[in-house]
Every structure is written in structure tokens, then in C-alpha cells.
Amino acid sequence: MTATLTRTVQPWRLFRTTVSRVQRLSSSFLRITFAGPELMALGDDRDDQRVKVILPAPDGSLDVGDADGLSWYQELMGRDAASRNAVRTYTSRHVRAEQGEVDVDFVLHGDEGPASRWATTATVGDEIILCGPNLAHGGPYGGTSFKPAPGTDRFLLVADETAVPAALAILEGLPAHAMGAALLEVPHADDMLPVSAPPGVQVRWLAREDAAHGALLEPAVGNLLQLWLGDRHGADSSEVELPVDPDGYLWDVPEQTVSGEFYAWLAGEAGVVTRLRRTLVREHGVDRRSVAFMGYWRAGRAEG
Numbered sequence: 001m002t003a004t005l006t007r008t009v010q011p012w013r014l015f016r017t018t019v020s021r022v023q024r025l026s027s028s029f030l031r032i033t034f035a036g037p038e039l040m041a042l043g044d045d046r047d048d049q050r051v052k053v054i055l056p057a058p059d060g061s062l063d064v065g066d067a068d069g070l071s072w073y074q075e076l077m078g079r080d081a082a083s084r085n086a087v088r089t090y091t092s093r094h095v096r097a098e099q100g101e102v103d104v105d106f107v108l109h110g111d112e113g114p115a116s117r118w119a120t121t122a123t124v125g126d127e128i129i130l131c132g133p134n135l136a137h138g139g140p141y142g143g144t145s146f147k148p149a150p151g152t153d154r155f156l157l158v159a160d161e162t163a164v165p166a167a168l169a170i171l172e173g174l175p176a177h178a179m180g181a182a183l184l185e186v187p188h189a190d191d192m193l194p195v196s197a198p199p200g201v202q203v204r205w206l207a208r209e210d211a212a213h214g215a216l217l218e219p220a221v222g223n224l225l226q227l228w229l230g231d232r233h234g235a236d237s238s239e240v241e242l243p244v245d246p247d248g249y250l251w252d253v254p255e256q257t258v259s260g261e262f263y264a265w266l267a268g269e270a271g272v273v274t275r276l277r278r279t280l281v282r283e284h285g286v287d288r289r290s291v292a293f294m295g296y297w298r299a300g301r302a303e304g
């Protein structure tokens with residue numbers, strides 16, 4: 001008798017990739033196109049689909065083990081922190097699986113972080129590994145956080161530059177009749193990238209220049225809510241603790257089941273997002289089950 005061994009197809013896997021194009025989009029955004037035959041198996045749930053970027057270790061090596069599943073991560077985290085590969089989270093801005101290509105838009109924020117440092121000097125032919133959705137699994141793969149209830153037609157998207165790639169992808173996928181607004185704070189005026197959004201969704205770019213992170217976004221959100229909701233105040237003063245995951249990241253993505261007055265998606269620096277979320281829920285009484293908020297990074301703290 002022959003035993004049949006079945007192996008579950010994992011929703012995520014590793015992809016060996018090579019930089020095939022480096023394109024400076026603006027002062028702060030650098031688009032890097034990764035290519036390779038393995039990427040023909042890259043899945044994509046769109047919206048704010050994320051991937052993990054695994055960079056060469058300080059000695060240049062790129063050996064992170066098993067291509068399937070996530071066991072590689074545990075194995076990697078068991079290695080010496082100073083010499084292992086850095087892993088960072090990014091948005092897959094465009095996936096062209098049939099061509100074996102994916103674009104990732106990196107915000108350049110200096111050479112303090114390994115990802116920004118790597119991107120700054122990336123050239124065609126450089127190799128990295130991506131961890132992302134596995135087409136063979138069939139999806140949904142996980143790794144998206146935009147979860148409005150079916151039938152929702154009013155949206156508020158709020159993002160800093162790190163979440164602009166995700167916000168632009170979400171805007172591209174909204175139904176043509178969608179209404180609402182997107183407020184996007186970027187470092188400089190030339191960081192205002194081309195947008196494709198339904199006509200009923202007003203897209204407003206805010207160029208921070210020398211101001212602090214969130215300095216323009218926070219009043220802009222307050223003013224918009226005043227316009228949309230008037231003087232209504234939140235009754236939810238009981239809420240003190242915000243959900244923070246074991247790594248210290250601020251993350252709450254309620255699966256909206258019933259369509260409310262609008263669905264809000266907030267992503268960016270954790271402290272700014274915390275204050276924005278308070279503005280919505282406490283100051284303006286927006287139902288917290290309609291607010292997804294994600295700390296994409298935390299000032300003064302490296303990812304992981």
C-alpha cells in the first residue's frame with residue numbers, strides 16, 4: 001500500500017528576488033522593482049497588502065531557510081541579533097505576478113534603519129528575499145487591514161508617508177460611487193504622488209516640510225470631522241487602553257460587520273495614530289468598530 005503524503009499549502013512563502021529597477025519618485029519616495037521567476041507565484045489580496053522585506057545580513061548573506069510558511073522567522077530570531085538579517089514590513093504597491101515583478105515604494109528616512117539604508121544605495125542586480133502571499137494557496141492570504149463591511153460607501157483614509165503606498169492602493173480599489181476623503185501627510189510638496197480615486201473621494205495632501213510628524217494631519221482630521229459630524233462628542237470615555245501587540249506595536253483592525261456612518265482607516269507613526277484615533281472615537285463619537293488603526297512605525301524605535 002502506498003501512503004499519500006499531503007502537505008498543506010501555506011498562505012505565505014519566501015521569494016528570492018533581484019532588484020530590476022530603481023526609480024526616484026520624489027524627495028522621499030524611492031520605487032524599487034523586484035523581479036525573479038519565483039515572483040510568478042506571488043499572490044495579492046490588494047488594498048493595503050503587505051509583504052516582509054528580508055535584507056542581506058551584515059556579512060552579505062541571504063540564507064533564511066525553508067521557503068514555505070513562517071518557520072524561517074522563528075529560526076532567524078533565534079540567531080544573534082547583531083549578525084542576522086533585518087526583516088521589515090512594506091506594502092506591495094503593484095504586483096505583476098505574470099511578469100514576475102513587484103514594486104515597493106520605500107520612504108527614505110536616512111541611514112539609521114537598515115531598510116532605508118539599504119534602499120538608499122540599492123542598485124539593479126542586488127538581491128533580497130521577500131515573504132509574501134503564496135498564489136498556490138489561492139487566498140485570501142492575510143496581510144491586509146482594510147476591512148469595511150460590505151456595502152460601505154463612505155470612507156476616511158488618513159496616512160503619513162509610510163502608509164501612502166497602502167492608501168493609494170486602497171483608493172485605486174474603491175468602488176466608483178464611493179464618497180469620503182483621504183488626508184495624506186508627506187515630508188515635502190514634491191512627495192504628492194499621482195492618485196487614482198473615485199470622484200466622490202476628496203484627496204488632500206499635506207506637506208509637512210519642517211513641522212513635526214502629525215502636525216498637519218491632526219488638525220486636518222479634526223476640522224474634517226467637525227464638518228462631517230458637527231459638534232457631536234464621544235460618550236466613550238471609559239476606553240483607556242489601546243490595543244498594543246506584544247512587540248509594542250499599536251494595531252487594531254476590527255472586522256466591520258455593519259456599515260456605519262463611515263469607515264476609517266488610519267496608519268502612520270504610532271503616537272500620531274493614537275491621537276488621531278482619540279479624536280475620532282472620544283472627541284467625535286465615531287463607533288470604534290468602524291475605525292482601523294495601525295502604527296506603521298514608532299518614533300525612536302526600530303521595527304522588531
Ligand SMILES: Cc1cc2nc3c(=O)[nH]c(=O)nc-3n(C[C@H](O)[C@H](O)[C@H](O)COP(=O)(O)OP(=O)(O)OC[C@H]3O[C@@H](n4cnc5c(N)ncnc54)[C@H](O)[C@@H]3O)c2cc1C
Binds near residue numbers: 050163302
Ligand atoms: C503594514 C505596514 C506597511 C508598511 N508599508 C511601508 C511602505 O510601503 N513604505 C515605507 O517606506 N514604509 C512602510 N512601512 C513602515 C516601515 O516598515 C517602517 O518605517 C520601518 O521602520 C522602516 O525600517 P527601517 O529599517 O528603515 O527603520 P528601523 O530600523 O525600523 O528604525 C530605525 C529608526 O528609524 C525610525 N524610522 C522608521 N521609519 C521612519 C520614517 N519613515 N521616518 C522617520 N523615521 C523612521 C525609527 O523610529 C527608528 O528610530 C510599513 C509598515 C507596516 C507595518
